[in-house]
Amino acid sequence: MNAPADISHPAGMPPPAGMPPDDPDAGDRGGAYPFASAIPFAAHAAVAFAGVGWLDHLIASLAPQAVKQIGTSYLIQYYHVPAAISMYLFFLLCAVAGIVVLATGSPVWDRRAHALGLTALLLNAIVLGTGMVWGKTAWGVWWDWADPRLLTSAVAFLMYLGYSMLQDALRDDPRRAKFAAIYGIVALLNLPLVHYAIKWFGTASHPADVKMKTPEISMTLSVAMSVFPVFWLLVYRWVHDRLALAARAETVMARLRRLEEDVR
Amino acid sequence: MSAPAVSARGLAKRFGPREALRGLTFDAEPGRCLAVVGHNGSGKTTLLRILATLSRADAGELSVAGRSLPKESVAVRARIGVVLDDALLPSDLSLAEGLRMHADLHGVPSPEARIAELCERFGLAPRQDDPVRTFSRGMLQRAALCRALLHAPELLLLDEPSNGLDASGTALLDAEIRAHCARGGAAVLVTHDLERVAACADRALHLRSGRIDADGPAADVIRALRGGAAA
Amino acid sequence: MTGWRAFSTVVRWDVAREMRRRSTLAAMAATALVVLFVLSFAVDARRADDPRIRAGLLWVTWILAGAVGAERAFRGGRDAMTDGFLLAPIPRASLFWGRTVSTFLFTTAMSALSIPVFLVLFDASVPSAGLAWLAAVSLLALLGMSALGVLLASMTSSVRGGDVLLRLLMLPVLLPAVAAAVTGTGQLLGGQDPGIRPAALLLAFDLTFLGAGHLLFDHAAEDRT
Numbered sequence: 094m095n096a097p098a099d100i101s102h103p104a105g106m107p108p109p110a111g112m113p114p115d116d117p118d119a120g121d122r123g124g125a126y127p128f129a130s131a132i133p134f135a136a137h138a139a140v141a142f143a144g145v146g147w148l149d150h151l152i153a154s155l156a157p158q159a160v161k162q163i164g165t166s167y168l169i170q171y172y173h174v175p176a177a178i179s180m181y182l183f184f185l186l187c188a189v190a191g192i193v194v195l196a197t198g199s200p201v202w203d204r205r206a207h208a209l210g211l212t213a214l215l216l217n218a219i220v221l222g223t224g225m226v227w228g229k230t231a232w233g234v235w236w237d238w239a240d241p242r243l244l245t246s247a248v249a250f251l252m253y254l255g256y257s258m259l260q261d262a263l264r265d266d267p268r269r270a271k272f273a274a275i276y277g278i279v280a281l282l283n284l285p286l287v288h289y290a291i292k293w294f295g296t297a298s299h300p301a302d303v304k305m306k307t308p309e310i311s312m313t314l315s316v317a318m319s320v321f322p323v324f325w326l327l328v329y330r331w332v333h334d335r336l337a338l339a340a341r342a343e344t345v346m347a348r349l350r351r352l353e354e355d356v357r
Numbered sequence: 358m359s360a361p362a363v364s365a366r367g368l369a370k371r372f373g374p375r376e377a378l379r380g381l382t383f384d385a386e387p388g389r390c391l392a393v394v395g396h397n398g399s400g401k402t403t404l405l406r407i408l409a410t411l412s413r414a415d416a417g418e419l420s421v422a423g424r425s426l427p428k429e430s431v432a433v434r435a436r437i438g439v440v441l442d443d444a445l446l447p448s449d450l451s452l453a454e455g456l457r458m459h460a461d462l463h464g465v466p467s468p469e470a471r472i473a474e475l476c477e478r479f480g481l482a483p484r485q486d487d488p489v490r491t492f493s494r495g496m497l498q499r500a501a502l503c504r505a506l507l508h509a510p511e512l513l514l515l516d517e518p519s520n521g522l523d524a525s526g527t528a529l530l531d532a533e534i535r536a537h538c539a540r541g542g543a544a545v546l547v548t549h550d551l552e553r554v555a556a557c558a559d560r561a562l563h564l565r566s567g568r569i570d571a572d573g574p575a576a577d578v579i580r581a582l583r584g585g586a587a588a
Numbered sequence: 589m590t591g592w593r594a595f596s597t598v599v600r601w602d603v604a605r606e607m608r609r610r611s612t613l614a615a616m617a618a619t620a621l622v623v624l625f626v627l628s629f630a631v632d633a634r635r636a637d638d639p640r641i642r643a644g645l646l647w648v649t650w651i652l653a654g655a656v657g658a659e660r661a662f663r664g665g666r667d668a669m670t671d672g673f674l675l676a677p678i679p680r681a682s683l684f685w686g687r688t689v690s691t692f693l694f695t696t697a698m699s700a701l702s703i704p705v706f707l708v709l710f711d712a713s714v715p716s717a718g719l720a721w722l723a724a725v726s727l728l729a730l731l732g733m734s735a736l737g738v739l740l741a742s743m744t745s746s747v748r749g750g751d752v753l754l755r756l757l758m759l760p761v762l763l764p765a766v767a768a769a770v771t772g773t774g775q776l777l778g779g780q781d782p783g784i785r786p787a788a789l790l791l792a793f794d795l796t797f798l799g800a801g802h803l804l805f806d807h808a809a810e811d812r813t
Contacts, residue, residue, distance in 0.1 A: 195807050198415060251760035262753055267372035271807045272743045276757060278804065279739070282796050283761050286789065290764035293785050294771040340374070347374035354566050411674060413810060435677035445672035449609045458601045462594070462676035 173223040175321035183213035188281035191274030203270040208333035214253045220246045241291045248287045252280040360423050362387050362512045362543030368417035377403045379567040390544040392558035399564040401547045405516050409439045422512050438510035440518045444501040448490035463508040475503040494521035513544040531556045594678035598686025612660045616698040620653040628709045640774035647770050654695045658737025661691045662745035684805035692734040718776035728790035729769035739801040742808045765793045
């Protein structure tokens with residue numbers, strides 16, 4: 094499996110946790126703007142999505158006959174559930190990276206936190222999308238106020254949208270890294286509260302999910318679940334490299350300006 | 358000889374890609390006034406905010422008033438008096454009340470007498486019960502000096518303290534700084550006003566693009582700067 | 589200076605300052621009045637007799653007015669008191685607790701002032717049976733709101749366009765507290781027993797964000813420019 098269009102690492106698959114330390118030139122807290130490169134970003138996201146779709150299709154073809162007879166719509170569960178699990182994993186990692194940023198002020202971890210937050214937002218959009226498709230086929234409505242999981246991901250989406258807006262609004266501000274880290278931690282702390290609030294006080298009427306457990310389904314699902322996060326770690330890696338590239342360009346520009354000043 | 362009032366070793370600070378301070382090493386001695394001069398954007402105010410615990414250096418070792426930063430910032434704040442570009446007095450309260458608030462926050466003993474004494478010394482006594490929002494720029498600057506001196510700090514950190522002051526105000530400022538140093542206190546004076554440097558400072562640092570360009574007796578640094586400007 | 593004394597000094601002077609001009613309270617009360625009035629038009633107050641909807645309207649009002657209060661607790665610019673407090677030899681956590689409590693006092697005053705207006709506009713009455721519970725639930729929710737508001741506003745207030753950013757950041761995080769408060773208030777207004785759950789969730793919410801503020805405020809307050 095190759096990393097999709099990972100230009101900076103053509104060899105593919107460097108494990109994100111063990112990546113080589115960034116050289117100090119790239120190590121700054123400054124502006125890293127995903128939105129400045131929105132078009133290539135969207136293109137890469139599309140490739141990533143298609144890649145997962147293809148994988149998913151492969152997995153789905155392993156699914157038991159019984160499931161296929163119910164309708165292919167159920168297959169989206171193989172996509173939805175692993176995406177949701179990866180999403181929560183990324184939320185957690187984003188907050189952990191944020192704690193490291195607050196403790197050490199490390200620009201390397203700041204960029205990791207930033208990339209984790211953005212990747213989580215992307216995953217969150219996928220979770221919402223597939224959740225809505227599932228709701229439409231299962232209950233006939235796109236938006237089901239009675240589905241507590243859908244509501245929880247919607248609230249998470251709003252929080253991490255806020256996270257990315259905070260990153261963007263403070264792009265030239267020296268306090269960006271700290272503030273984003275704080276909000277990432279606040280958002281994570283809030284997730285269990287959101288879960289219980291919706292469970293206890295929401296208008297949820299039907300069970301959290303329809304369980305269809307056969308050994309085959311569980312097996313297919315577990316294959317999907319183990320492949321999916323790995324794939325999304327690659328997406329994370331790509332987002333991270335885009336941010337690093339933007340930051341390095343900024344640093345070079347700042348150096349040039351400084352040099353000009355010194356010459357004068 | 359007693360411990361330095363400020364001891365900085367390799368102090369560095371970045372704002373995003375911009376390096377505001379690039380490795381400053383210097384000491385400020387008790388009983389002396391150290392002036393920090395330089396162009397706009399040379400890092401003077403950034404340095405002062407770091408000394409005042411309002412900002413944190415990214416690298417280097419720093420101790421202020423004998424306590425290391427950022428670990429002992431609360432103890433440092435008890436020992437410094439700071440003048441920034443804002444007077445930091447609540448605009449809706451009277452001067453006396455605003456000073457009383459700061460006295461409470463600093464735990465000043467017998468605050469009423471201390472406030473009355475300072476207001477008298479800075480010529481603010483007739484206005485001390487008026488709301489701070491009615492004050493002129495020069496009076497705000499005097500009020501800010503009162504606030505900075507309120508708790509009898511060991512170290513004064515002054516950012517452009519002569520801004521907006523008239524001739525009698527600057528004379529008062531010069532006298533206060535010298536009296537403070539004569540009592541054994543130290544001062545760090547950030548300014549672009551070379552007159553003040555000549556009048557108050559014993560030593561001067563010239564900052565340029567976040568580096569120390571010159572460090573020496575105030576008179577020498579001023580001469581070099583004036584010469585450089587003439588050439 | 590000990591943490592407790594520092595805390596009480598911050599609260600005392602925040603309140604003294606507010607008493608002088610009542611600018612925060614006035615801004616919050618005016619916001620509450622406008623929102624309440626517009627909402628009662630929008631939903632037709634005569635027909636909104638579902639207690640949950642009424643509770644929802646009341647809480648939307650309080651949240652929007654409370655955000656104004658949180659903003660003003662850390663308003664940047666010339667009138668900012670923040671640097672003055674940051675230079676005081678007190679732990680940052682004491683400043684957080686002090687600001688949170690003063691903001692809580694102001695929002696509570698605003699809420700209390702807006703209740704009669706609400707009761708008149710909606711021709712509602714508060715059943716005396718659940719009054720203590722109602723007060724407890726409201727105070728718990730307002731405390732959590734204040735803690736979260738102070739933590740987030742200490743960051744956004746010095747940013748350009750920070751007031752908009754504050755609402756965007758704060759509202760989704762507030763959702764659990766809103767859900768619990770609206771449910772609890774609605775059931776009490778309708779004469780039902782809400783049980784322990786709303787209060788329990790609000791307590792958890794308060795502890796979470798008071799704790800987060802206690803630990804994180806140091807980072808949020810640093811490097812203000």
